[in-house]
Amino acid sequence: MQKLLNKNISKALFSSVNIAPLVVFRIIFGALLLYGSIRFVAKGWVHELYVAPDFYFGYLGFEWVKPLPGSWMYLPFILMIIAALLIILGWKYRWSCSVYFLSFTYVELLDKSNYLNHYYFVSLMVFLMIWLPAHRKFSLDTYFRPGLRSESTTAWTINILKFQLAMVYIFAGIAKINSDWLMEAMPLKIWLQAHHNVPLLGEYLQKEWVAYVFSWAGCCYDLFIVFFLLYKSTRIWAYTFVIIFHLVTWLLFPIGVFPWVMIFSTLIFFNSDFHQTILNGFRRIMNSFSSIKRHQKPETSKMEGRLSPQRKAWITGLISIYVLLQIAVPLRHVFYPGHLFWNEEGFRFSWRVMLMHKEGYATFFVEDRSTGRMSEIDNSGYLTETQEDQMSTQPDMILQYANYIHEQYQGKTVTYRGQSFTFEDPAVRAQIYVSLNGRPSQLFVSKRHDLTAFTYDLKHRDWIEPFSN
Amino acid sequence: MKINKLAPTFLLLLTTALVIAACKKEDEEGDKSSFDKKALLTNLSENMILPAVNQYNEDVNTLLVDFQDFEQNTTAQQLEIVQESWKQAYLSWQTVKIFDFGPIRDIGMKGATATYPIDTSQVNDNVQSGSYNLASLSNVDAIGLSTVDYLLHRQGALDSLQNNAKVVDYTADVIGKLVDESNTITTEWSSYQSTFNNSTGTSSTSAFSKLINEYNRDFELAKTAKVGVPLGKQSLDVPLPNYVEARYGDLSFDLLRASLVALKKVYNGQSFETGNDGVGMDDYLVHLEENDLDNMIDSGFQEMIDKTDEFSMTLEDALENDTQRMNELYNMLQGQVVHIKTDMTSAFGVLITYQDNDGD
Numbered sequence: 001m002q003k004l005l006n007k008n009i010s011k012a013l014f015s016s017v018n019i020a021p022l023v024v025f026r027i028i029f030g031a032l033l034l035y036g037s038i039r040f041v042a043k044g045w046v047h048e049l050y051v052a053p054d055f056y057f058g059y060l061g062f063e064w065v066k067p068l069p070g071s072w073m074y075l076p077f078i079l080m081i082i083a084a085l086l087i088i089l090g091w092k093y094r095w096s097c098s099v100y101f102l103s104f105t106y107v108e109l110l111d112k113s114n115y116l117n118h119y120y121f122v123s124l125m126v127f128l129m130i131w132l133p134a135h136r137k138f139s140l141d142t143y144f145r146p147g148l149r150s151e152s153t154t155a156w157t158i159n160i161l162k163f164q165l166a167m168v169y170i171f172a173g174i175a176k177i178n179s180d181w182l183m184e185a186m187p188l189k190i191w192l193q194a195h196h197n198v199p200l201l202g203e204y205l206q207k208e209w210v211a212y213v214f215s216w217a218g219c220c221y222d223l224f225i226v227f228f229l230l231y232k233s234t235r236i237w238a239y240t241f242v243i244i245f246h247l248v249t250w251l252l253f254p255i256g257v258f259p260w261v262m263i264f265s266t267l268i269f270f271n272s273d274f275h276q277t278i279l280n281g282f283r284r285i286m287n288s289f290s291s292i293k294r295h296q297k298p299e300t301s302k303m304e305g306r307l308s309p310q311r312k313a314w315i316t317g318l319i320s321i322y323v324l325l326q327i328a329v330p331l332r333h334v335f336y337p338g339h340l341f342w343n344e345e346g347f348r349f350s351w352r353v354m355l356m357h358k359e360g361y362a363t364f365f366v367e368d369r370s371t372g373r374m375s376e377i378d379n380s381g382y383l384t385e386t387q388e389d390q391m392s393t394q395p396d397m398i399l400q401y402a403n404y405i406h407e408q409y410q411g412k413t414v415t416y417r418g419q420s421f422t423f424e425d426p427a428v429r430a431q432i433y434v435s436l437n438g439r440p441s442q443l444f445v446s447k448r449h450d451l452t453a454f455t456y457d458l459k460h461r462d463w464i465e466p467f468s469n
Numbered sequence: 470m471k472i473n474k475l476a477p478t479f480l481l482l483l484t485t486a487l488v489i490a491a492c493k494k495e496d497e498e499g500d501k502s503s504f505d506k507k508a509l510l511t512n513l514s515e516n517m518i519l520p521a522v523n524q525y526n527e528d529v530n531t532l533l534v535d536f537q538d539f540e541q542n543t544t545a546q547q548l549e550i551v552q553e554s555w556k557q558a559y560l561s562w563q564t565v566k567i568f569d570f571g572p573i574r575d576i577g578m579k580g581a582t583a584t585y586p587i588d589t590s591q592v593n594d595n596v597q598s599g600s601y602n603l604a605s606l607s608n609v610d611a612i613g614l615s616t617v618d619y620l621l622h623r624q625g626a627l628d629s630l631q632n633n634a635k636v637v638d639y640t641a642d643v644i645g646k647l648v649d650e651s652n653t654i655t656t657e658w659s660s661y662q663s664t665f666n667n668s669t670g671t672s673s674t675s676a677f678s679k680l681i682n683e684y685n686r687d688f689e690l691a692k693t694a695k696v697g698v699p700l701g702k703q704s705l706d707v708p709l710p711n712y713v714e715a716r717y718g719d720l721s722f723d724l725l726r727a728s729l730v731a732l733k734k735v736y737n738g739q740s741f742e743t744g745n746d747g748v749g750m751d752d753y754l755v756h757l758e759e760n761d762l763d764n765m766i767d768s769g770f771q772e773m774i775d776k777t778d779e780f781s782m783t784l785e786d787a788l789e790n791d792t793q794r795m796n797e798l799y800n801m802l803q804g805q806v807v808h809i810k811t812d813m814t815s816a817f818g819v820l821i822t823y824q825d826n827d828g829d
């Protein structure tokens with residue numbers, strides 16, 4: 001049994017397989033990266049999200065990551081656009097992937113107000129791509145260095161991508177197994193009814209049973225789609241579902257490029273014949289390219305033979321670490337007490353996509369300790385609309401913002417009608433009400449806490465008011 | 470694995486979902502009628518926004534005519550007529566300013582009409598120099614109905630209007646700017662109306678989203694600018710009488726009341742002229758089975774309006790002499806913000822920003 005397992009694992013990792021799926025993935029994913037980067041710049045978001053704000057909500061441990069001054073913030077995006085082009089062409093491939101990964105991840109680390117699961121997904125995929133030999137066929141790298149060319153690759157290089165996609169879907173599915181989603185059809189009930197003016201579909205979106213069908217179907221889809229994609233006999237049907245599902249989400253929700261990323265990434269589940277056909281298609285289109293390539297004799301792989309047992313052990317070890325991390329991170333929330341959606345401890349990086357509808361109203365107060373007098377803070381003076389919207393429902397951001405206000409007022413003297421006050425280590429308080437998944441709003445943070453007394457760390461935050469259902 | 474083997478499983482899951490939906494439905498009273506946001510927008514634009522815009526336009530034009538009469542006949546009596554028409558215009562503005570999107574946003578009218586406190590030295594400088602560009606950013610605190618308030622009601626206003634032609638010219642120019650802008654939006658709104666009625670989507674750029682977001686913003690403005698700031702809520706509890714709206718003409722409580730009444734009427738979808746009930750945000754909430762929330766919001770508005778009526782002095786006096794009641798009023802406003810900005814907005818599924826969003 002042990003032996004059989006070992007044999008299977010070894011096969012999944014080190015058997016020699018056709019490289020075509022990996023090459024097609026490089027080209028398609030590169031094109032998505034290019035589209036995503038250009039779209040971001042074209043929408044004016046570089047300025048809006050990374051130049052205009054006065055304050056940025058950094059990630060714990062990464063608060064030292066700061067935006068470049070002014071228009072220099074366009075630099076990482078220009079790098080991304082160039083790198084994405086080079087990834088498509090397969091030129092200086094590993095360098096290009098590294099540049100894209102570093103630029104993209106740098107930008108994502110600047111401000112968690114802009115966190116999206118699909119950005120995290122892109123970071124992970126590009127990170128993986130650095131280590132994959134996706135440039136060893138149909139690329140400028142092999143054109144300049146024919147010795148690189150290979151018709152085969154070791155199986156892990158493709159399977160790791162399937163694994164990553166499986167994590168996204170399965171954890172997204174597990175996250176939907178909760179009473180709000182299944183028993184109340186929340187938040188879909190709210191989101192769908194708002195679309196009742198959509199042509200054709202519209203009138204049904206207001207019906208309650210439709211929200212239930214969408215909720216259950218969405219949950220089942222996420223949980224099981226990967227398994228149907230893995231089997232040849234169900235694959236084509238499963239992929240039809242992939243297209244329909246993501247197109248529906250694209251039509252109904254402002255979810256950006258995520259649907260396209262998923263629709264195209266899941267092509268990796270198709271077999272090598274399918275990808276070979278695509279490659280042949282590309283070849284026909286790029287005639288000049290093919291004339292050079294055609295006469296190259298396909299090599300047989302020497303890859304498996306080349307891998308020493310030590311090297312195999314290293315690869316197995318590193319992959320195990322990655323796999324364990326990918327499973328552990330989305331599950332870390334079990335170590336926190338209380339309601340996950342309310343406290344949001346262990347919420348990010350866990351593939352909780354389109355899962356809840358949270359709306360908050362946050363009033364912050366800066367208190368002069370010597371007189372006990374308080375002033376309300378005008379949040380719009382410090383935060384953008386997006387930042388304020390995100391901050392008012394997320395405890396870690398509330399704490400970061402409170403500390404920022406403390407910094408702004410520390411040592412500051414204000415004079416009102418002749419009365420002067422100097423803030424010495426002012427207290428910062430907040431009164432915040434939050435509505436979760438359509439419930440009546442309830443107190444989220446009480447004014448009785450001085451938020452500057454708490455440190456921003458990974459410990460459970462007991463200053464969040466308990467959630468009452 | 471064959472697809473037809475899986476079919477029963479899927480059918481089972483689908484049935485479960487439908488059974489739950491059916492059970493839920495039994496709990497509810499009666500059958501849900503469908504709701505159409507277009508009906509809400511149509512009612513609002515036809516019976517509220519356009520009549521309010523027209524009323525305001527009529528009022529500022531009357532103000533202009535009355536002021537021109539005053540220029541011919543600078544008597545105390547005629548000044549009173551001008552003051553009265555200023556008052557009417559300022560009160561009608563309380564409805565129009567809710568709709569800070571489309572034509573009104575395009576020309577930046579909300580900021581230009583009633584930004585306060587005004588910069589009196591800037592006003593006096595402009596009057597003295599006689600050369601100014603009222604559209605320039607530096608004059609944003611020296612224009613609008615709030616500046617007209619100062620020019621018509623300040624101490625010795627009649628005297629300076631009778632004896633200083635420069636003051637008269639400046640007043641006429643400020644009123645003229647108000648009239649121009651009002652004429653513009655009156656024309657623009659009649660062509661924007663159909664765009665507005667049909668823009669029912671959920672993106673932040675749809676008219677429905679803008680309406681809800683600007684409605685929230687205007688309510689917050691009433692809370693913060695009309696009450697909170699003068700009361701010292703942003704100044705360590707030191708009241709700031711110079712932040713009282715329309716303090717020279719003592720119109721602050723009336724403006725607050727008019728603003729709350731306007732917000733309440735818009736919420737209930739009432740007609741601007743007759744007050745007759747039409748499709749409003751209240752009906753949308755009831756359709757969403759948020760009857761409790763609807764009752765809270767509606768009665769909340771009434772309580773605040775009643776509270777405003779309790780004061781027997783000007784707002785400026787109340788800051789010092791009726792602080793407790795002012796604080797009660799402020800707390801009511803603060804509570805209402807949570808209901809409309811958090812509960813109502815979340816029930817409608819309206820988006821505040823236009824970033825990509827994956828729902829967390």
